[in-house]
Amino acid sequence: xxxxxxxxxxxxxxxxxxxxxxxxxxxxxxxxxxxxxxxxxxxxxxxxxxxxxxxxxxxxxxxxxxxxxxxxxxxxxxxxxxxxxxxxxxxxxxxxxxxxxxxxxxxxxxxxxxxxxxxxxxxxxxxxxxxxxxxxxxxxxxxxxxxxxxxxxxxxxxxxxxxxxxxxxxxxxxxxxxxxxxxxxxxxxxxxxxxxxxxxxxxxxxxxxxxxxxxxxxxxxxxxxxxxxxxxxxxxxxxxxxxxxxxxxxxxxxxxxxxxxxxxxxxxxxxxxxxxxxxxxxxxxxxxxxxxxxxxxxxxxxxxxxxxxxxxxxxxxxxxxxxxxxxxxxxxxxxxxxxxxxxxxxxxxxxxxxxxxxxxxxxxxxxxxxxxxx
Amino acid sequence: xxxxxxxxxxxxxxxxxxxxxxxxxxxxxxxxxxxxxxxxxxxxxxxxxxxxxxxxxxxxxxxxxxxxxxxxxxxxxxxxxxxxxxxxxxxxxxxxxxxxxxxxxxxxxxxxxxxxxxxxxxxxxxxxxxxxxxxxxxxxxxxxxxxxxxxxxxxxxxxxxxxxxxxxxxxxxxxxxxxxxxxxxxxxxxxxxxxxxxxxxxxxxxxxxxxxxxxxxxxxxxxxxxxxxxxxxxxxxxxxxxxxxxxxxxxxxxxxxxxxxxxxxxxxxxxxxxxxxxxxxxxxxxxxxxxxxxxxxxxxxxxxxxxxxxxxxxxxxxxxxxxxxxxxxxxxxxxxxxxxxxxxxxxxxxxxxxxxxxxxxxxxxxxxxxxxxxxxxxxxxxxxxxxxxxxxxxxxxxxxxxxxxxxxxxxxxxxxxxxxx
Ligand SMILES: Nc1ncnc2c1ncn2[C@@H]1O[C@H](COP(=O)(O)OP(=O)(O)OP(=O)(O)O)[C@@H](O)[C@H]1O
Ligand SMILES: Nc1ncnc2c1ncn2[C@@H]1O[C@H](COP(=O)(O)OP(=O)(O)OP(=O)(O)O)[C@@H](O)[C@H]1O
Ligand SMILES: [Mg+2]
Ligand SMILES: [Mg+2]
Numbered sequence: 001x002x003x004x005x006x007x008x009x010x011x012x013x014x015x016x017x018x019x020x021x022x023x024x025x026x027x028x029x030x031x032x033x034x035x036x037x038x039x040x041x042x043x044x045x046x047x048x049x050x051x052x053x054x055x056x057x058x059x060x061x062x063x064x065x066x067x068x069x070x071x072x073x074x075x076x077x078x079x080x081x082x083x084x085x086x087x088x089x090x091x092x093x094x095x096x097x098x099x100x101x102x103x104x105x106x107x108x109x110x111x112x113x114x115x116x117x118x119x120x121x122x123x124x125x126x127x128x129x130x131x132x133x134x135x136x137x138x139x140x141x142x143x144x145x146x147x148x149x150x151x152x153x154x155x156x157x158x159x160x161x162x163x164x165x166x167x168x169x170x171x172x173x174x175x176x177x178x179x180x181x182x183x184x185x186x187x188x189x190x191x192x193x194x195x196x197x198x199x200x201x202x203x204x205x206x207x208x209x210x211x212x213x214x215x216x217x218x219x220x221x222x223x224x225x226x227x228x229x230x231x232x233x234x235x236x237x238x239x240x241x242x243x244x245x246x247x248x249x250x251x252x253x254x255x256x257x258x259x260x261x262x263x264x265x266x267x268x269x270x271x272x273x274x275x276x277x278x279x280x281x282x283x284x285x286x287x288x289x290x291x292x293x294x295x296x297x298x299x300x301x302x303x304x305x306x307x308x309x310x311x312x313x314x315x316x317x318x319x320x321x322x323x324x325x326x327x328x329x330x331x332x333x334x335x336x337x338x339x340x341x342x343x344x345x346x347x348x349x350x351x352x353x354x355x356x357x358x359x360x361x362x363x364x365x366x367x368x369x370x371x372x373x374x
Numbered sequence: 375x376x377x378x379x380x381x382x383x384x385x386x387x388x389x390x391x392x393x394x395x396x397x398x399x400x401x402x403x404x405x406x407x408x409x410x411x412x413x414x415x416x417x418x419x420x421x422x423x424x425x426x427x428x429x430x431x432x433x434x435x436x437x438x439x440x441x442x443x444x445x446x447x448x449x450x451x452x453x454x455x456x457x458x459x460x461x462x463x464x465x466x467x468x469x470x471x472x473x474x475x476x477x478x479x480x481x482x483x484x485x486x487x488x489x490x491x492x493x494x495x496x497x498x499x500x501x502x503x504x505x506x507x508x509x510x511x512x513x514x515x516x517x518x519x520x521x522x523x524x525x526x527x528x529x530x531x532x533x534x535x536x537x538x539x540x541x542x543x544x545x546x547x548x549x550x551x552x553x554x555x556x557x558x559x560x561x562x563x564x565x566x567x568x569x570x571x572x573x574x575x576x577x578x579x580x581x582x583x584x585x586x587x588x589x590x591x592x593x594x595x596x597x598x599x600x601x602x603x604x605x606x607x608x609x610x611x612x613x614x615x616x617x618x619x620x621x622x623x624x625x626x627x628x629x630x631x632x633x634x635x636x637x638x639x640x641x642x643x644x645x646x647x648x649x650x651x652x653x654x655x656x657x658x659x660x661x662x663x664x665x666x667x668x669x670x671x672x673x674x675x676x677x678x679x680x681x682x683x684x685x686x687x688x689x690x691x692x693x694x695x696x697x698x699x700x701x702x703x704x705x706x707x708x709x710x711x712x713x714x715x716x717x718x719x720x721x722x723x724x725x726x727x728x729x730x731x732x733x734x735x736x737x738x739x740x741x742x743x744x745x746x747x748x749x750x751x752x753x754x755x756x757x758x759x760x761x762x763x764x765x766x767x768x769x770x771x772x773x774x775x776x777x778x779x780x781x782x783x784x785x786x787x788x789x790x791x792x793x794x795x
Binding site: 013014015052053054055056073074075086087088089090091092096100101103104164165 | 414415416435437438522525527529554555557558559560562563566570571573574575577578579581582584592595
């Protein structure tokens, strides 16, 4: 097993002006499950394919362990792309289906059997080893395919949206299976997805990319609690964070009737380029429903209430139309999302007063988009 | 019935609407299915007779279905041998409203032979080499157009007889990707996948007692790598020689033609003092003989068949003493005096046995064989009669291999989803 290092790794596709992956620096620890996530076209697949050796690295380097693999051919990198091709051979036993690649590589029989048995144990397939794949369920067949990769004992597993073809229910199941399997095997894994929920639930750490640039890398908690910039703030979390642009005056962030006190540290971090404005972010669950007249409370008109059993969300709009335009959320422009008590939900058309819970707002510089200290 | 069924197709055939889309494909009634052999697959695939031809239906997720359909259409535009896409059907539901998977529909490739049928039944000496050669050519052609296959295997390839050799066609584009150009890493990875899959597939036939005449499965996988590498080199590598060896330019072009490729663009550079010349093919198009025959006769046949027919045409030209005449005119006469009468003399009931061009090739072979036995030339008409009477009736029906008994069919199809014991 081994670590993986992207060292200023850059991929510029022929005929393109801007790099698809721009000077990526990323260190993935031995045994770590790292998820590359970002919107379509951000360069996550390209990053993965660079590690696999399928894309050229135009500048910078890629290391697996201490070995510079930048110019090493894919098959000599000791990596396994999982779920790419998992045809099962009907006349071969499950054991042979798992071990045949080792046989091709000339591994001694006894060692093949041993590795296959170990993998089967982890995959819960021991009792099926001498049967034909026909006798297996769909899920078991998938695990045999996984076994094909495991017995090779690669240094790194690579997975590119392996769940995208599954239906929602199977996706959630398989997600958990892959994550727990990876933890048991302890093989360094790089996993690509566009789905931030998948990233949050599976990764030891998450790397968010946008336009070929690494935005932030950290644990799911870090990404959620302290997003490094407005983009990450809006991308991570579901439903998405509310983000608004406020005017700074009297040591407060002001938008319509909303006035939110700012700390000295935050105020000091603003520069001339921010032009007297500040970007505030607050998650739906950082809002409390209160009564009119409470300090810092602002009115929201309810457009829709989404009841999810354990949770309920209000999708609304700031009451002052002029102010509303300055607020966005994952639900769209001029929208604001509030988590409310599922046993006490307002009705569509109601007006509720909400207040950001003390210290739970995020501050960003309008000029750079970067996070400002609290 | 909910009216949610959606058909995406360039030229939708209304007959599609008559098929039982509300039934899972695996449960479709036998009487509409065509029992033809298939390769191994994860998805359920079935052949169905429709409007006088056979279509292949694959049950698969909606986005993947559209993706594969799009890729197959691009491959068609790029003129790479692949199955022809017919359409995608989404929004299927069962009678009680359960959603069913989408399907991708392709035209069944006529006269195509899945490798499992070939290996377990028609093995002739040298055949493995020929199959591997055909796959190497296909892979090189795909890579030249920028297509990364991602799952190269014998199951994902179909073979057609091609004048004693084979041509290979891509059948499963699900994992593919089209790029402006492939990196060396992509090509080599595709090749490694191919190698491992081929060996796995042969080991599987071996385990099922279906593999004949192959000693070393690993060696055959290696053969693909070797053939691919040789061909790629010849088609793409730069070659350097001194300025007084200029014949090497036309020699290279000729070599490429012999391999079945036309040179669309050849880059030629000299060093500063003009003593050495470097040439490198930049654009090569497969189908050199195919195109030439097409231009001369309008016949649309495979590469080796075309080569064979062109050779016969040349022989005809010499024999009729018309070397000075326009090639087009001679070609026309050859078509009406030789090719068409030969094909016409095959009784209609035997025409499903082989494609016309392939039958013509076999007749030529048979004429040669008869001549050798007799010690003198045999007129074509006599050879045709002998072939039609003695050889063709014993050939299996290759338009649709219906003569395979169901047990063999099941064994070679080896479909994991078939429960019909
Ligand atoms: N072979 C290629 N040639 C040229 N440009 C490419 C190629 N592959 C990807 N790109 C471009 O590079 C950028 C990054 O693509 P990439 O596939 O890595 O993104 P992604 O984050 O994986 O997106 P998706 O989720 O849509 O797969 C995109 O702008 C894409 O259009
Ligand atoms: N148009 C066609 N003409 C002839 N045979 C076909 C056609 N389409 C599919 N087949 C047969 O069906 C088999 C399975 O099809 P295909 O490879 O597309 O399925 P798949 O489930 O995607 O396979 P895989 O498991 O490799 O992903 C092929 O190996 C081939 O033998
Ligand atoms: Mg296939
Ligand atoms: Mg497939």
